Amino acid sequence: MALRDRLRRLVQKPGSVDLAPFQAIVDEAGEREARVRDLDDAGLTAAVSALRDGEDLAEFCALGREAARRALGERPFDVQLVGTLALLSGHVAEMATGEGKTLAGALAAAGHALRGRRVHVMSVNDYLARRDAGWMGPLYDLLGVSVAWVGQASTPEERREAYRADVTYAPVSEIGFDLLRDRLVTDPADVVLAEPSVALVDEADSVLVDEAMVPLVLAGASGLDEADPRYADLVRRLRPGLHYSADDEARNVQLTPAGAREVERVLGVDLYAAGHLGTLTAVNVALHAEVLLHRDVDYIVRDGAVKLISESRGRVALLQRWPDGLQAAVEAKEALAASPSGEILDSITVQELVGRYPVRCGMTGTAMAVAGQLTEFYSLEIAVVPPHRPCVRDDQPDRLYATTADKEVAIVEAISEAHATGRPVLVGTADVAESERLARRLARAGLDRVVLNAKNDAEEAAIIAEAGAEGAITVSTQMAGRGTDIRLGGSPSPKAPGTAPAEAAGSGRDVVAAAGGLLVIGTGRYHSSRLDDQLRGRAGRQGDPGGSVFFTSLQDDLVTRYAPDEKPARGKAGAAEDGRVGDKGAHWIVGHAQRVAEGVDLEIHRNTWRYNHLIGLQRREVLAEREAVLSGDRADRLLADGAPAKHAELTGIAGADAVAEAARQIVLFELDRCWAEHLAFLADLREGIHLRSLGRGLDPLIEFNREAVPAGKRLLADAGARSVTAFESLTASEDGIDLDAAGLIRPSATWTYLVHDNPFGSLDERAFRGLVAMFKRRH
Incomplete structure (x- = not known):
């Protein structure tokens, strides 16, 4: 037995938590399954209640598994119970797409609640909080645990009542906003949030790393943060090269001497005089907004307002705005009404918010890549939970091209070839503009496609439900990389509310599986390898067939921004007739640029x-x-x-x-x-x-x-x-x-x-301008 355990430990990922103790508990729970099945519903609930003062985890797993089978029609796999135990132990559970993280998280939340702890399940948006609380509701009821959810539209009284539940599902931002509002109450009866106990974070790497330093802000009315439209009109008329220049990374722009003279002529001021510092700042901010921020890349305009796009998710970043007057400058650029900014009364970062909880845990499909940060900033360890069925996805090597144009031609050809066999294709793009540009190329090639990006994110669920259908072509930004579950054969058959999703019709699934399953195509490496892995993870769920391949080019933003001085030894001469580059050194440059980006x-x-x-x-x-x-x-x-x-x-x-x-x-x-x-x-x-x-x-x-x-x-x-x-x-x-x-x-x-x-950037990024060069030397 000891030798078997050592061998099992050897094949686990270095730096991860030893799963052997959890597996032993799950094995014991399996031995109790027959006895637990003989209990009626009232007896099961009573048995769970009796655990409130105990730590019999095997009994809890056995009862939880039976409760899920009765309430949801799902019997948790052993690996799901391993994930549950990892969460109960205060770890981050890394579980692959389609492995049932939602159910594992619900069982863990119930387990924490049974220990007398109030649990906040932190999601990334209202939809997931409402969906998961409703979907898991029957399970919580059978376990005798109360559950509620909070959304952006919840009233103060609804919030107060929801936070009284044993388990509360809510977007991390709403919990933070409630905390900020509580910090300004003048009557103790107006406090909404109870003292924190357990934070169970969904998409933990995204929340705890990508968004860790995002400040949540409570502002008070003090007028509008308006930008003078004259500056927007002025910089729009300036000519690149003559009046201004941008750096190689397209992260900074500045007036040339000729540009400064032109601005002074138009405004009739000495731009660099001490008394005109405000004018100089306003012109610079307007210039940044005009030259470096691009519509349909960094933001979209919807319903007469500027909506920012989250780089890590590809979705509209609800309630977010740029700092330092930049938001107002973009609104002036787009000739839109100024939005309120006001005086900041208080703020808190996501990292500080989560750090308030004595017990922290989370789940995601990609955690090991940031294991060091999760340990450094949150004292969290990673439990890598193996899949229920081995992943058979075929992850092909990157296909590198000399130019963006060559790459896009090759992508269309690859999509066309897969589509001809009936194989569904999901294409992950970097931004809205690229998704729409590729969609136009596909249309010219006579290929029907569906586009999913920040402009139509309200239709996400319906689009993703059909992304695995025979011959489907779905072009999406990174928003399809998280929180989505693509089933081979298309949308499942209708199901009763609150029950587990049914499998898609067998015939449709079989046809798609025979064609190779879902093919995921990335149009370029993201700035984080975790985002690449999230996109890959859309294919090959629960042992399904599938494949993935990334198309990259030496003109990709990742390369030009983070490895601008690196050139392949053979240059363009090393490219084939179709522009494809096989040189190992050129492939190294792409990986190097990604490592630099992650390091910065x-x-x-x-x-x-x-x-x-x-x-x-x-x-x-x-x-x-x-x-x-x-x-x-x-x-x-x-x-x-x-x-x-x-x-x-x-x-x-x-x-x-x-x-x-x-x-x-x-x-x-x-x-x-x-x-x-x-x-x-x-x-x-x-x-x-x-x-x-x-x-x-x-x-x-x-x-x-x-x-x-x-x-x-x-x-x-x-x-x-x-x-x-x-x-x-x-x-x-x-x-x-x-x-x-x-x-x-x-x-x-x-x-x-x-x-x-x-975006060009924060105070810290400006202070770290030299980091790129440093990381180039190190890596």
Whole structure:
């Protein structure tokens, strides 16, 4: 037995969790299956309830498996139970597409709940939260565990009620927004979120790595962030090469001397004079929006508004906006009405949000590639769960071409060949523009196709349901790479609500399987190998036949941005007549560019985390003070000590309770004001520190801390002093205290959004301009 276990361990992926203990528990659960089947529903629920004080995982697995069979018509495979146990142990379970992550996650959530923990299952959007909570609802009912879900349209009372459930499904952004709103309440009864316990994260690598540093923002009304349309009109008339130049990576653009003179002539100002810094900034932002941001690549225009596109998902990035005035500049470029921005009242990154939970776990199809980051930032280990049936997908080597044009011709030919045999094809593209360009090529070739991108994401489920049908051609952005399940033969037969999906009609599946199954074609490597693997994973689900191949070119954005100086030794002479390149050195360049991109992203993540860590520590101190004020008598004691005469006067007129409530409202207001002002100060400081430090060769982080730390230490004292001043201005009568005299004017409206990365780029990316060269030398 020991030798068998050692051999099993040898074939597991290095760095992954040992699955042997989990498998032993599952084996024991299998021995109990017959006994558990004899229980009626009430007896099963009672048996589960009896586990609340125990840790008999084998019994839980046996009961959970039987509950799933009865409630959903699905008997979990052994590997699904292994995934469940990995999640219950606080790991990230890597499970392939089609292996039943949703069910494994539901059983794990129930298991955590049975231990007395409140569980938040974090999804990437409203649709998945609603779907999975509804789909798994009968299972939770049979296990005696309450379940609810939260979506963007949920009311405060609906949210409060949902978070009282044992298990709550919700988009990670909505949980973050609820937390931010809770941090500004002035009455403890208005708090929505309960104290965190367990975070179970779906698509864990995407949420915990790709979106880790995305700030979720709560803003207050202070007008519109408008850009002067004159600047958009002006930069539109400037000529490339003469008036401005862009760098090789197309990540920065700047005016030439001739361009500066032209701008000064049109605006009638000395552009570089100290008094016109605002004008210079506005022109530069407008120039970036005009030259470097492209419609249908970086954003789309829908319903009269600019909608950003998530690079890692290919979907519209709901509620997201660019920072630093860039959003307004793009809106001016497109001649659209300005959207509100307002003053930032508070913010939190996804990483900080998830880090609040004492227990963290997650599931995804691609985790090992970022195992180091999951351990470094979240103390999470990876459990690589083998598939129920071995994967037989044929992953072909990349086909590399000298030019983009050669590559696209070859892609159309490959699609045509597969289509002629009845084989369904899913084509993954980099962006909306490429998906539509390829669709036009296919149309000219007489091939029917369906396009799935950010412009029609509402139709995603219907399109994906047919992507495995005989002869289907589906052209999609990366949005089809996650959270989708393509079944050979097309959409399954109708099923009852809440039951597991039925298999597609046997005849259609057999025809497609005989043709080789779904063929996945990538039109280029993504900036992360995990996204490549997610796309590959659309084919070959649960032992189905399938294949994948990536078409790349030396003109791909990945290569020109991250390996611009690398050239194949034989140049174009090494290309065949059709443009295909067989040179190993040329293939190395593509892989090298991807490694550089991943390395730069990791360094930016680390650097951004260092800044946010300090801000998080300062926020924690403010929140502790705020909680003491909100739920206790901290404010009353503070103002009684700071303004004893005024406190006694007001108490004598209005009574002690009225004075205590007035004190609470004043101190809460001043704490919130000081924190919002501190955030604005830190944002300005960080920008200025980067510019100054890079010019002087200093460490930006050290320089930032040198000023940010003392400012944070003054924050509570400043809020206290302001509170005393405001308190002393109060007047009272027998009817109560007039708080209006203290000027406690909170924003008339608040709203939430996510700050999208500045595409050229963030402050950290600008600080890491030299990283590309460094990684080229290392790799």
